[in-house]
Amino acid sequence: MYNMELTSFMELIEVMKLIELMELKTTRFKRSPFGHILGLTIVCLLIIFLYKITLLWMYDRYTAADSYYSHGFLVPLISLYFIYQKRQQLQLYTQQFSMLGLLLILFALLLHILGTVLYIFSISGFSIFFLTIGLSLFLFGNQRTKVIWFPLLFLIFMFPLPMTVISVIAFPLKMMAAKAGVWVTSLFGVPIYHEGFNIYIPAGHLLVDNPCSGLRSLISFMALGSIFAYVAPIPTGRKWLLFLLTIPIALFSNFIRVPLLVQASHYLGLEAAAPDTIIHTGTGILVFVIGFVLLLTSAKVLE
Incomplete structure (x- = not known):
């Protein structure tokens, strides 16, 4: 139990260091589409690495017999489609940073640690929801996040409830x-x-x-x-x-x-x-x- 808590805490420190590094690099790439794509790719890879066990648990819940969440695979695709529809409106606002987003990121990572320690994967799963909203606020600001509020909230339907x-x-x-x-x-x-x-x-x-x-x-x-x-x-x-x-x-x-x-x-x-x-x-x-x-x-x- 102690080793698991220490490992989760060290992962949290590493993720925060990488987020701080991304914030410093954003100024250089903020006007470059390549910079945005690279940054989002790094964030996605970090999430996959940090939540790999939780994502496997979600996959098992999606594909289980008599699953209540077989629609879970479609939810992120639908959210991405609605975000894509808002691409022109998103360009009307400048990129900003929100400290509220950083607090949500910290809250989500603490939830993930709690879910990992207690072996309650649903807690860890829902922490991805808060992490996504926090990243949107932190990396893109309040105005852009408000534009895509529904696609972000719609993600709640992909996280299974505890049995x-x-x-x-x-x-x-x-x-x-x-x-x-x-x-x-x-x-x-x-x-x-x-x-x-x-x-x-x-x-x-x-x-x-x-x-x-x-x-x-x-x-x-x-x-x-x-x-x-x-x-x-x-x-x-x-x-x-x-x-x-x-x-x-x-x-x-x-x-x-x-x-x-x-x-x-x-x-x-x-x-x-x-x-x-x-x-x-x-x-x-x-x-x-x-x-x-x-x-x-x-x-x-x-x-």
Whole structure:
């Protein structure tokens, strides 16, 4: 434990020395595109070196079975696209430095050390979020950072929550999904009842597990809804309303899926709606389509 803390502290000192060196070199290259590209490349390499274990953990979370963050690979690409769209507006402001950015960098690195010492990689992951904002403020200033505020904040959707937090959130969602599934299915005359997350029909027993809670759809639709709200030509208040509407839209879409799976299990057998089957996968795609249409409709109505 002591060696890990010492190693993290020494890495922090080395990173701060390199940042100070970059600040001194920026004056020479500040008007040169090559200087900017070189500086950003060095920063990215430093982040990869400092966070290599955390980045591998994030990759495992993205590619895991029943991942809640399979969209994580797309998030930085979307942020870069929105930053690229702002390139002409960014040129209107001169390059400045913000001490607030330096404080955020220090805070992020301390979070990284804390996450490394405690072996809580989610803390280290979210420190990358604060580090990115801090670097933007420190290297480019307040004005340029304000121009790209959304692409920077959008990065929050690429950092996985701890599985403990996901389990806590998924618990009430699973309960609501089970109750909704039982209620809707009973309207069609199917004998059904539930005990907790267990649903019983004449064909057998079904379990509403974490992937069926709707949390995966909720996380994805919140990311998608933030993009819709950002690009929609509506006032700020309506943008926030559109973003918040993603929550009931995601939950409603998932509540449709559970009765469909129960009906398929009742009429076609339990194996027909088991995980990795066409029906199970197809209803998942249907949930996304329904949610996307509802989100798009909401955006048009608010316009």
